[in-house]
Amino acid sequence: xxxxxxxxxxxxxxxxxxxxxxxxxxxxxxxxxxxxxxxxxxxxxxxxxxxxxxxxxxxxxxxxxxxxxxxxxxxxxxxxxxxxxxxxxxxxxxxxxxxxxxxxxxxxxxxxxxxxxxxxxxxxxxxxxxxxxxxxxxxxxxxxxxxxxxxxxxxxxxxxxxxxxxxxxxxxxxxxxxxxxxxxxxxxxxxxxxxxxxxxxxxxxxxxxxxxxxxxxxxxxxxxxxxxxxxxxxxxxxxxxxxxxxxxxxxxxxxxxxxxxxxxxxxxxxxxxxxxxxxxxxxxxxxxxxxxxxx
Amino acid sequence: xxxxxxxxxxxxxxxxxxxxxxxxxxxxxxxxxxxxxxxxxxxxxxxxxxxxxxxxxxxxxxxxxxxxxxxxxxxxxxxxxxxxxxxxxxxxxxxxxxxxxxxxxxxxxxxxxxxxxxxxxxxxxxxxxxxxxxxxxxxxxxxxxxxxxxxxxxxxxxxxxxxxxxxxxxxxxxxxxxxxxxxxxxxxxxxxxxxxxxxxxxxxxxxxxxxxxxxxxxxxxxxxxxxxxxxxxxxxxxxxxxxxxxxxxxxxxxxxxxxxxxxxxxxxxxxxxxxxxxxxxxxxxxxxxxxxxxxxxxxxxxxxxxxxxxxxxxxxxxxxxxxxxxxxxxxxxxxxxxxxxxxxxxxxxxxxxxxxxxxxxxxxxxxxxxxxxxxxxxxxxx
Numbered sequence: 009x010x011x012x013x014x015x016x017x018x019x020x021x022x023x024x025x026x027x028x029x030x031x032x033x034x035x036x037x038x039x040x041x042x043x044x045x046x047x048x049x050x051x052x053x054x055x056x057x058x059x060x061x062x063x064x065x066x067x068x069x070x071x072x073x074x075x076x077x078x079x080x081x082x083x084x085x086x087x088x089x090x091x092x093x094x095x096x097x098x099x100x101x102x103x104x105x106x107x108x109x110x111x112x113x114x115x116x117x118x119x120x121x122x123x124x125x126x127x128x129x130x131x132x133x134x135x136x137x138x139x140x141x142x143x144x145x146x147x148x149x150x151x152x153x154x155x156x157x158x159x160x161x162x163x164x165x166x167x168x169x170x171x172x173x174x175x176x177x178x179x180x181x182x183x184x185x186x187x188x189x190x191x192x193x194x195x196x197x198x199x200x201x202x203x204x205x206x207x208x209x210x211x212x213x214x215x216x217x218x219x220x221x222x223x224x225x226x227x228x229x230x231x232x233x234x235x236x237x238x239x240x241x242x243x244x245x246x247x248x249x250x251x252x253x254x255x256x257x258x259x260x261x262x263x264x265x266x267x268x269x270x271x272x273x274x275x276x277x278x279x280x281x282x283x284x285x286x287x288x289x290x291x292x293x294x295x296x297x298x299x300x301x302x303x
Numbered sequence: 304x305x306x307x308x309x310x311x312x313x314x315x316x317x318x319x320x321x322x323x324x325x326x327x328x329x330x331x332x333x334x335x336x337x338x339x340x341x342x343x344x345x346x347x348x349x350x351x352x353x354x355x356x357x358x359x360x361x362x363x364x365x366x367x368x369x370x371x372x373x374x375x376x377x378x379x380x381x382x383x384x385x386x387x388x389x390x391x392x393x394x395x396x397x398x399x400x401x402x403x404x405x406x407x408x409x410x411x412x413x414x415x416x417x418x419x420x421x422x423x424x425x426x427x428x429x430x431x432x433x434x435x436x437x438x439x440x441x442x443x444x445x446x447x448x449x450x451x452x453x454x455x456x457x458x459x460x461x462x463x464x465x466x467x468x469x470x471x472x473x474x475x476x477x478x479x480x481x482x483x484x485x486x487x488x489x490x491x492x493x494x495x496x497x498x499x500x501x502x503x504x505x506x507x508x509x510x511x512x513x514x515x516x517x518x519x520x521x522x523x524x525x526x527x528x529x530x531x532x533x534x535x536x537x538x539x540x541x542x543x544x545x546x547x548x549x550x551x552x553x554x555x556x557x558x559x560x561x562x563x564x565x566x567x568x569x570x571x572x573x574x575x576x577x578x579x580x581x582x583x584x585x586x587x588x589x590x591x592x593x594x595x596x597x598x599x600x601x602x603x604x605x606x607x608x609x610x611x612x613x614x615x616x617x618x619x620x621x622x623x624x625x626x627x628x629x630x631x632x633x634x635x636x637x638x639x640x641x642x643x644x645x646x647x648x649x650x651x652x653x654x655x656x657x658x659x660x661x662x663x664x665x666x667x668x669x670x671x672x673x674x675x676x677x678x679x680x681x682x683x684x685x
Contacts (some may be wrong), residue, residue: 043453089657099391102453104592104660110653114646231457232663239454271472280461287458291449
């Protein structure tokens, strides 16, 4: 029982990182109807930015600075590569983001080099006891920070002018345009927000074990999360992210014992199995809106 | 009732009018693959030239070109499912892997370290690789029938990761990551094709073999595209619901598209590694899928000749970037120094995808069409 609860806490911690990434995917999807495959590169760039800034400014200032830097980078990408493609098929834009991902990652990899870069975070692998449970501090930090960010984000969408503009543009672009909403600004804002969230997620991915060139793969686990929750549901992204985190953590703890025939490291691919099973039952995810099409 | 002589029916084989190359008098003429004399002549010249390269070029260049031809077969396969039928697949590397391992297992030594059945004849393992890959394609396709657009892209992406995991773990088949196994042995009626023999050096025979196979696969794809099936694919791509309303069974044709595309991918996988003779499970990653997508997009979506051009372009970038350090001393060929050739190469893939999509969505094929129209309408080209 104790082991199970500790596994769940680890799952919630990792799951909140996936949730942050998934929120970025969903925000961009809602604004532009495109899945941005550039998120892994932005995440990695965020982590690397933190690892360099931490030597200059200290950890607590490095994180917001890095997040802002990556938000600016995302803005630049949107302006240069995505904005000229407005009105073109979504598949084309998605493939462009794939190209952006490849390019940005090579540049970021050059900054990483062969070694593992440390975040200089205060948590490391330190443990803390919650009653009878002994869990790593970083899981709690991930969950707490994500909870705060998600609350802020939902408040932003609910109560501010810009949030309203984004919701309006997501609901119906042309009508929003007719009401004076700058759809271009909404596109830019969605990319900046996604970049910001990806950078924070990247920092958390690097806590403890640090980042290396292969860390970008982790960001792709947010894809099963958004498919699970539904591509256009913010709440779904959070639920999907946490679910994927918990499933992965359960496989990590128990698969070696109960299903060794699945092979080592099966936990790494378990999110994709969950995604395939969910799609067989619900093609639009748990909370996604069903598309109604007229010919 | 008699049909007027100057109105040809679909059955009549109307003759071409002399001096009027653009006047078609029957549907068959309109659909012909090589509809003008110039096309016929130039295609003939191109094919003869391609075959004669086997005697002209050095063995190293022939090996690179043979690899490019095999990649072109794979790219044509991806173009069938993504270009003609409009079903976005990021999972092409998975089907390539299945083909490669089916062929390797069939032709491998019986008592070796990895699974092998000792059937080294190419006419056994090549179709088998295609068929096994096609079966997997058909298994995956029902998912595709339920999903559309980017949902499908993400699912096929998941397929690549699952496949990579299975191939890394199934050590008796693949040899495990970092170790690998010997690839399919190309043998035709007892003659090893990739070793020097009576037909020429190993590279020369493999070059001729891959070129001949590419022509067969390309012709098959062109014919498929102008058949009933090809038209159904195009209808699904342009508007799937409208296609269904017009009586195109969506599920059946999506399954067919995935099956045919995977057959091409499987054959490409089997051949690709029989050239180098060695296959490692780490090579079937997302990057391979991205390479195939780059070939299709750079070459030209929904064109067979575009896929071939794209594959040649992407594969021939490699020797070009490898020669960069000699020209630009800033770029190093050492992987531990930061601006090295591998980084330049990967950045080029990405940049080329972006630039072609932004500036020339029809790809190399589009550039060719534009150049041709310019000279055709010269001196009145604007």
